[in-house]
Amino acid sequence: AQSVTQLGSHVSVSEGALVLLRCNYSSSVPPYLFWYVQYPNQGLQLLLKYTSAATLVKGINGFEAEFKKSETSFHLTKPSAHMSDAAEYFCAVRKGSGNTGKLIFGQGTTLQVKP
């Protein structure tokens, strides 16, 4: 069964520092993986997705993630944090195919950016 685990419910970095948000997946089939961001009191916005093409995926706002099958990981990174990156980040895996496909979300990681 497909699932994702986000390591660390809360990550704090200084402005300008590297951002690393961890996500490990479990899937019996090649997974479709996603990172979403939720700013305070807003809906979820897609940051990036992995769909079995390139293993290094670039997303919006300078974020990228690398799919590593050997480590069953899909960690999200950004070289230099900005104050506006403070938000809740969700990793998700698609479960099922066709019209029965659905997203299974991780527990979320709160990113705090300190000045």
Place this chain on the structure above:
Amino acid sequence: DTAVSQTPKYLVTQMGNDKSIKCEQNLGHDTMYWYKQDSKKFLKIMFSYNNKELIINETVPNRFSPKSPDKAHLNLHINSLELGDSAVYFCASSPRSGRGSTDTQYFGPGTRLTVL
């Protein structure tokens, strides 16, 4: 030019009441979803519809009844509201799932439901 919209944004009501949340998407997508986000921010799918047909029903109490009058709308009606129904409810939509689809889901802004 809002892609996925929900009304109302906030909903405060008493236990036992019946309420509805509306969702509309203007993206031309075939599939729509309802998710529930609890107080710990955990997101879980509740329902999905494809072209007005119920596809996914995730062991949600039958007090929750989704209705899709057309493929651009998916409303959520909740009967006999309970304290535990307090949450943020998100609507989402995605293009037709199938071969070649990457299933990106586009989310609405959410409806914060508070049951007193």
